[in-house]
Amino acid sequence: MKTIKFKRYTLVIASIFLVIISSSFNYKNGDSVEVNILGMWVSNDDNLWKIEFLENNIRKDYYEGVLEDTYTYSLTNTCDTNTSFSNDLFLKTIDSDSDITCDVFNGIHVGNNGITTLSITSEKGSLNLFTRIQ
16 A cells, blocks of 8 residues: 555656656747747857757858858658657758758757757757857
């Protein structure tokens, strides 16, 4: 009997935690993800690396202010051979050689301080955090 109560208690705590975590990645003014991703972002790990998402599904990567790469991008539940069976989205990018990259789009968060951050996990598993600058 104690085991069942403990399992139920653990399940309730885990559920509350997941709701808190999922609600922390919100979008401004009820806009869609596609609208909120638009603009210029700077890497939290390397302030010389900036990415820009444009309305025409173009992503531009800059390093030290110099345009390094241009991609087409989309936010989708399927990417190459990957499929999301939940509400997760992939940030699919295609370069000029038609190489496809399938990163996991973790979300956009607007903190209490008004700072907007973008979280992406690369297909190699590294977490990339960016802060909106425009």
